[in-house]
Amino acid sequence: MASQWHCEKRAFSKIESFARDNVTETGCLSIIVLGASGDLAKKKTFPALFNLYQQGFLQLNDVHIFGYSRTQLCDDELRERIKGYLPVENKVSSNVFNFLQLIKYVSGAYDSPEGFQELDKAISEHETSKKSHEGSSRRLFYLALPPSVYPQVCKMIKIFCTNKSGLSGWTRVVFEKPFGKDLASAEELSAQIGELFDEPQIYRIDHYLGKELVQNLLVLRFANRFFLPLWNRDNISNVQIVFREDFGTEGRGGYFDQYGIIRDIIQNHLLQIFCLVAMEKPVSTKPEHIRDEKVKVLQSVNPIRDEDVVLGQYRGYKDDPTVPDDSVTPTFATVVLHIHNERWEGVPFILKAGKALNSRKAEIRVQFKDVPGDIFKSSKQGRNEFVIRLQPSEAMYMKLTVKQPGLEMTAAQSELDLSYRQRYQEVVIPEAYERLILDTIKGDQQHFVRRDELKAAWEIFTPLLHRIDEGDLQPQGYEPGSRGPAEADELLEKAGYVQTHGYIWIPPTL
Ligand SMILES: NC(=O)C1=CN([C@@H]2O[C@H](COP(=O)(O)OP(=O)(O)OC[C@H]3O[C@@H](n4cnc5c(N)ncnc54)[C@H](OP(=O)(O)O)[C@@H]3O)[C@@H](O)[C@H]2O)C=CC1
Numbered sequence: 001m002a003s004q005w006h007c008e009k010r011a012f013s014k015i016e017s018f019a020r021d022n023v024t025e026t027g028c029l030s031i032i033v034l035g036a037s038g039d040l041a042k043k044k045t046f047p048a049l050f051n052l053y054q055q056g057f058l059q060l061n062d063v064h065i066f067g068y069s070r071t072q073l074c075d076d077e078l079r080e081r082i083k084g085y086l087p088v089e090n091k092v093s094s095n096v097f098n099f100l101q102l103i104k105y106v107s108g109a110y111d112s113p114e115g116f117q118e119l120d121k122a123i124s125e126h127e128t129s130k131k132s133h134e135g136s137s138r139r140l141f142y143l144a145l146p147p148s149v150y151p152q153v154c155k156m157i158k159i160f161c162t163n164k165s166g167l168s169g170w171t172r173v174v175f176e177k178p179f180g181k182d183l184a185s186a187e188e189l190s191a192q193i194g195e196l197f198d199e200p201q202i203y204r205i206d207h208y209l210g211k212e213l214v215q216n217l218l219v220l221r222f223a224n225r226f227f228l229p230l231w232n233r234d235n236i237s238n239v240q241i242v243f244r245e246d247f248g249t250e251g252r253g254g255y256f257d258q259y260g261i262i263r264d265i266i267q268n269h270l271l272q273i274f275c276l277v278a279m280e281k282p283v284s285t286k287p288e289h290i291r292d293e294k295v296k297v298l299q300s301v302n303p304i305r306d307e308d309v310v311l312g313q314y315r316g317y318k319d320d321p322t323v324p325d326d327s328v329t330p331t332f333a334t335v336v337l338h339i340h341n342e343r344w345e346g347v348p349f350i351l352k353a354g355k356a357l358n359s360r361k362a363e364i365r366v367q368f369k370d371v372p373g374d375i376f377k378s379s380k381q382g383r384n385e386f387v388i389r390l391q392p393s394e395a396m397y398m399k400l401t402v403k404q405p406g407l408e409m410t411a412a413q414s415e416l417d418l419s420y421r422q423r424y425q426e427v428v429i430p431e432a433y434e435r436l437i438l439d440t441i442k443g444d445q446q447h448f449v450r451r452d453e454l455k456a457a458w459e460i461f462t463p464l465l466h467r468i469d470e471g472d473l474q475p476q477g478y479e480p481g482s483r484g485p486a487e488a489d490e491l492l493e494k495a496g497y498v499q500t501h502g503y504i505w506i507p508p509t510l
């Protein structure tokens with residue numbers, strides 16, 4: 001029966017923010033990928049643009065894509081680099097060819113006018129060829145670059161490459177993470193960029209905000225009567241937000257060692273999820289209303305205490321020649337956050353991230369308190385849990401106690417399961433980058449990090465990060481392929497998490 005249920009057959013109501021998607025802007029669109037020779041550009045940015053092109057969001061007659069970086073390449077050499085990364089299942093050869101023909105390459109430095117003047121010339125020629133009216137052109141700059149060059153690149157864009165008139169076109173700039181290394185450096189970067197561009201032109205991307213089940217969080221919380229009365233300290237014992245990877249830093253050791261797992265994953269990806277799980281209901285689905293609530297909950301987080309942190313580093317991490325032999329950079333961290341507000345006082349939010357662990361997954365696990373006056377001894381079966389599996393295999397399931405089917409009157413733990421692959425068989429879930437780039441073209445900042453939000457996020461983690469940088473907190477060693485340091489499980493237990501023994505959720509197969 002389930003296999004007959006298709007998304008198309010169901011009555012999905014359009015939510016207010018989706019309605020905003022229908023705002024169409026005309027005029028020539030130029031997408032400029034700076035750092036086009038790099039890893040992110042070839043693996044994520046260009047493939048996302050290709051997917052948008054395939055779905056008709058980028059039209060041949062008004063879009064052009066430019067790659068810019070220092071490496072000397074001709075157009076075809078860049079196209080050849082990109083080609084192998086375009087999603088295989090969608091590779092209709094004529095589409096691939098037509099998409100690649102949209103891409104032009106300009107080589108130049110990040111801090112000198114010549115390259116940017118040449119880039120502007122190339123964009124302008126394209127705009128003229130598309131008969132774009134003066135000022136109606138749209139220019140989207142995607143900075144797939146190390147953050148160290150953001151200020152100089154922004155200056156060059158501002159002076160040489162912005163849309164020439166304020167009539168009806170725009171210039172927007174997308175920034176990759178990491179946005180700063182701590183509060184002071186992030187604020188300095190924000191100030192430098194803020195002098196050149198207004199906040200509505202600035203898109204700080206956090207690709208976790210483009211994941212399907214992260215985007216679902218607000219709908220789930222605020223459009224369901226089930227959750228409204230339960231989502232608070234009276235009912236919830238603890239919340240875990242977990243990121244695990246079953247591989248190490250693999251060729252990115254040099255970058256990673258300067259940042260560590262807290263800056264790479266927790267301060268941004270997991271904290272963004274934390275906001276959506278913990279924030280109050282926004283006044284509406286308007287981006288500013290949502291971001292206002294995110295800032296408020298971040299500002300309600302108590303300072304992190306040393307006893308709420310466990311750090312780890314997997315054995316073999318320092319074998320990477322780009323990692324110093326004496327590195328104490330954590331590749332694993334569990335950090336327990338406490339929120340000082342009416343809804344969440346006393347409920348630990350456990351943020352856990354690690355590389356080279358025993359599995360690859362990202363999930364949110366909301367564990368409820370024991371049933372009061374429990375006549376079925378259901379706490380023996382395990383507590384109620386609501387789990388949102390972000391990846392792999394998107395799913396939501398509720399662990400609950402039921403009567404064991406059969407003659408005996410015994411209680412057992414089971415689940416209500418919404419597994420996306422089974423339930424939405426004909427729906428292709430978009431890649432996070434694809435969705436977020438489309439938002440930048442539409443001018444929807446809901447899923448991007450606002451300046452004050454970023455500041456509040458750094459305020460939470462900066463004291464801890466400085467203590468780690470100064471060597472006051474040391475990582476525990478752990479075996480690659482393990483669960484991480486044993487101390488992390490002890491901290492979890494101390495925070496109130498009760499593990500269910502003997503129950504494993506098995507994702508349904510078709
Ligand atoms: N790769 C990934 O999976 C992810 C990356 N990011 C972020 O995206 C951005 C780009 O990442 P990624 O593509 O991996 O980075 P790369 O190291 O591949 O750098 C991208 C390009 O920038 C130029 N570049 C590299 N180092 C410098 C430097 N020191 N000074 C000036 N230019 C330099 C190079 O181009 P050229 O020499 O030709 O000018 C390079 O091809 C970073 O901010 C990163 O943190 C975020 C999430 C995931």
Ligand SMILES: O=C1O[C@H](COP(=O)(O)O)[C@@H](O)[C@H](O)[C@H]1O
Nearest residue numbers: 177207245264265269362391432
């Ligand atoms: O931002 C980053 O994310 C990736 C994990 O992204 P995912 O979408 O594959 O879960 C991580 O590997 C990388 O270290 C980090 O910089």
